[in-house]
Amino acid sequence: MILNAKGLTDGAVLEADICIVGAGPAGITAALELAKASGLKILLLESGGTYLEDETQDLYAGPNLGRPYEPLDQARLRFLGGSSNHWAGNCMRLTPVDFEERDWMPGSGWPISYDDIAPYYDLAAPYVQIQEDRPFDFSYWARKIEGQPVDWNPDIFENTVSCSSPPTPFGIEYEQDLERAANISVVLYANVLEIETNETASEVTGLRVVCIDGPRFRVRAKSYVLAQGGIEVARLLLLSDRVIPQGLGNAQDQVGRYFTDHVGIRPALWIWPDQKVDRFKLYEGPTYLDVGGFWGTVASSNDLRRRESIGGFTFYFMQTSNSPGYRSAQTIVRSLKKGDFPPYLSSHVMNIFSDLDGMTNKVYDVVTDKGALIDRSWLAPWLNIECVPNPDSRVRLVDEQDRLGQRRIGMDWKLTEQDLNTVKRATELMAQEIGRMGLGRVWTEALRDDYDWPGSFGLGKHACSTTRMSETPKTGVVDRNCRVHGVANLFVASSSVFRTSSFAQPTLSIVAFSIRLADHLKQLHKAGQP
Amino acid sequence: MSGTSKISRRDLMSGLAALSFGALAAPGRAASHTLTSAEEVGKWLITHNALPAHRGMLLAGLTQPDTVTGWQAIVRADFASGRMVSVDGWLISDTEARLCTLAALDVEPWVGA
Incomplete structure (x- = not known):
C-alpha cells in the first residue's frame, strides 16, 4: 500500500522488518525483491510525493564549493521514482577490471569481484526494461540490426x-506493484532527519522522521537500508552525529569523500570519415527494438586499463553537421559575450574561414534558428571517462540549513591531472585507430600541450563513491555486503558504494546491487540474524 | 600558433589524399592543386618546427615502397604505433608529414636522398 505521512498521528511509531529510505531505483528494487516470497514486512520511505513539488525539491539544494557542478536541486529528483524520473536510460555493466586493484590507481580494488555481481545483472535487466536475450552480446546485436562492427585493435x-x-x-x-504488495508499505512525504543508534553506535534503533508542515514520527525496524542516492546517503550519515561526532559510520573520516561522477567531453574530437557514415551505423545512436534498445559504443579494453595508467573510457559516436569551424565560431561568440577573447583566437578565426560549410551552417543557424543548412556528415564522438578515486573530492555538510532545520550539503568536486590524462590518451588512441584502419582522419584540440578542461562539459549526474565498499573501515564505509562498517543493521543501496566508478553508467548496476543486497538481507532474516 | 601559416581543412585532406594514396604512385598525374596543398601542409610543419627542413633527414626516416598499397600500409602502421603529427589539430601519420614537408622543400621523395 501507499500512504501519505501527512495523515499520520504526531509521535506515531511505524514498525517493520526492514525499512528502506528513498524510493528511487535502488529503494524500489530492494523493496520489491525483499517482498518476494519472504513474508518480511517492508517499509519504504519517500521524501516526496508522486510528482515534483518545489518545497520538497528544495531540500536538495546545496552550495557548490569546488569545480562547477550541476545545481544539487536540479541534478536529482525527490519524489517517487527519484532521479529515474529524468534519466537517459543508458545501461552498461561494470567490467572485471573495475573490481581489480590497479597498481597505479590508489584506492582501487573492491573487496568483491565481478563474479559476485554478474548473476544479478540478468535479474536487473527486466527492472530497467532492456532486452533480456543476450543484452550485452555486441555480435548478436550487430547481426540483428545488420550493421558492421568496427574491427578495433582488441588490445x-x-x-x-x-x-x-x-x-x-x-x-x-512500479507504483501499482508497490500498491498491491501485501507486505510493502510506501510512506510518501517522509523525511528522515536522523538515524538513531544505541550508545555505541553499533546498532540502529530507529529513524526520526518528519513531514513538511506535518507530523513527526519514528520508524523502528530490524534492518535499515539507505537508498537516497550518492549524495543524500552521505548527508544523512553525517547528520546522524549524536554518538559519533563525525557522523554515523564516519569514525575514519570516509563518509562523503571520493565523490565522483562521469565526465563527458562532448565532443572530444571530430572524425572526417573516408567512408560512408553508414559504416558506423551501430555506433551512431540507439536503435530501439520491441523491448529496449541497443547502442554500440567503443570502450577501453580491460587489457588497456590494466596496462596503462589511465581511467576507463567510452566513446559514443555521434553524427553531426557541426564541424571544427562551427565549433570555433561558437567558441568565439561565447567568449565575446563574456567580453573576452578565447585562447587561440587566430586559430579559431582561420578555422572558420577555412571551413566554409561549418561557417555557413553557423550563420544560418544564428539567423534562422533552424539548425544546419548544409547536411555534412562528421562524426563527433563524446568521450565519457572514469575518474580516479580522489579523497579530496567530496560532499560535506555546510552551516546553511533547509526548512527542516537540517544542515545542507555542499559539493566540493575535484578532478585530477590523471583524469585529464585519460581524456588526452583516449583521444590519441582513437585518432590512432581511425588512421590505422583508414577510416578517416581526426581533428582535436585535446592533444595540445596546454589543453585543459573545457569550460563546460557533460556530467552524468551519477553521484558515486561517497560511502565506498572496503575490507576495513579505514578505507571505506560499507563492507562487501553493503553493511555500514561497525553498525550491525544498517545497509546502503546506492552507487555511493562503488569503490571505483567505471566508465559505465550506474543505474543498471545500482539495481543489480540492490537485488544482491535484498538476497543477503533475506538470508539474514531467514536465519534470524537481522 | 600563427594564423598566417594556417592551412585549410580542404588543403590538408586533398593534399594527403594525393600524396599518400595517389600521387606518389603516379607522380606525373598529381594535380597541381593537391600538390600545392601538400606544400602548404609541409610549410606549416616547417614553420612550427614539427619536422626539420632538411631533405636528407626527412628521407632518412622514410620508407619508400613502390605501390599504393605499400604506402597505405606504411601510413597505417604509423598510426598503429602512434607515430602521428599534429597539423593545427589534424592528426596525420609521420610518413604523411614527411612527404608533405618534402613537397614543401620541392623535393620529390621517390628520387632518393
Whole structure:
C-alpha cells in the first residue's frame, strides 16, 4: 500500500522488518525483491510525493564549493521514482577490471569481484526494461540490426553494448506493484532527519522522521537500508552525529569523500570519415527494438586499463553537421559575450574561414534558428571517462540549513591531472585507430600541450563513491555486503558504494546491487540474524 | 600558433589524399592543386618546427615502397604505433608529414636522398 505521512498521528511509531529510505531505483528494487516470497514486512520511505513539488525539491539544494557542478536541486529528483524520473536510460555493466586493484590507481580494488555481481545483472535487466536475450552480446546485436562492427585493435578498444532503457521511470512503472504488495508499505512525504543508534553506535534503533508542515514520527525496524542516492546517503550519515561526532559510520573520516561522477567531453574530437557514415551505423545512436534498445559504443579494453595508467573510457559516436569551424565560431561568440577573447583566437578565426560549410551552417543557424543548412556528415564522438578515486573530492555538510532545520550539503568536486590524462590518451588512441584502419582522419584540440578542461562539459549526474565498499573501515564505509562498517543493521543501496566508478553508467548496476543486497538481507532474516 | 601559416581543412585532406594514396604512385598525374596543398601542409610543419627542413633527414626516416598499397600500409602502421603529427589539430601519420614537408622543400621523395 501507499500512504501519505501527512495523515499520520504526531509521535506515531511505524514498525517493520526492514525499512528502506528513498524510493528511487535502488529503494524500489530492494523493496520489491525483499517482498518476494519472504513474508518480511517492508517499509519504504519517500521524501516526496508522486510528482515534483518545489518545497520538497528544495531540500536538495546545496552550495557548490569546488569545480562547477550541476545545481544539487536540479541534478536529482525527490519524489517517487527519484532521479529515474529524468534519466537517459543508458545501461552498461561494470567490467572485471573495475573490481581489480590497479597498481597505479590508489584506492582501487573492491573487496568483491565481478563474479559476485554478474548473476544479478540478468535479474536487473527486466527492472530497467532492456532486452533480456543476450543484452550485452555486441555480435548478436550487430547481426540483428545488420550493421558492421568496427574491427578495433582488441588490445586498445572493445565494442561494448549500451542497452537503452525506455527509460524506465521507476515511480510510475512500479507504483501499482508497490500498491498491491501485501507486505510493502510506501510512506510518501517522509523525511528522515536522523538515524538513531544505541550508545555505541553499533546498532540502529530507529529513524526520526518528519513531514513538511506535518507530523513527526519514528520508524523502528530490524534492518535499515539507505537508498537516497550518492549524495543524500552521505548527508544523512553525517547528520546522524549524536554518538559519533563525525557522523554515523564516519569514525575514519570516509563518509562523503571520493565523490565522483562521469565526465563527458562532448565532443572530444571530430572524425572526417573516408567512408560512408553508414559504416558506423551501430555506433551512431540507439536503435530501439520491441523491448529496449541497443547502442554500440567503443570502450577501453580491460587489457588497456590494466596496462596503462589511465581511467576507463567510452566513446559514443555521434553524427553531426557541426564541424571544427562551427565549433570555433561558437567558441568565439561565447567568449565575446563574456567580453573576452578565447585562447587561440587566430586559430579559431582561420578555422572558420577555412571551413566554409561549418561557417555557413553557423550563420544560418544564428539567423534562422533552424539548425544546419548544409547536411555534412562528421562524426563527433563524446568521450565519457572514469575518474580516479580522489579523497579530496567530496560532499560535506555546510552551516546553511533547509526548512527542516537540517544542515545542507555542499559539493566540493575535484578532478585530477590523471583524469585529464585519460581524456588526452583516449583521444590519441582513437585518432590512432581511425588512421590505422583508414577510416578517416581526426581533428582535436585535446592533444595540445596546454589543453585543459573545457569550460563546460557533460556530467552524468551519477553521484558515486561517497560511502565506498572496503575490507576495513579505514578505507571505506560499507563492507562487501553493503553493511555500514561497525553498525550491525544498517545497509546502503546506492552507487555511493562503488569503490571505483567505471566508465559505465550506474543505474543498471545500482539495481543489480540492490537485488544482491535484498538476497543477503533475506538470508539474514531467514536465519534470524537481522 | 600563427594564423598566417594556417592551412585549410580542404588543403590538408586533398593534399594527403594525393600524396599518400595517389600521387606518389603516379607522380606525373598529381594535380597541381593537391600538390600545392601538400606544400602548404609541409610549410606549416616547417614553420612550427614539427619536422626539420632538411631533405636528407626527412628521407632518412622514410620508407619508400613502390605501390599504393605499400604506402597505405606504411601510413597505417604509423598510426598503429602512434607515430602521428599534429597539423593545427589534424592528426596525420609521420610518413604523411614527411612527404608533405618534402613537397614543401620541392623535393620529390621517390628520387632518393
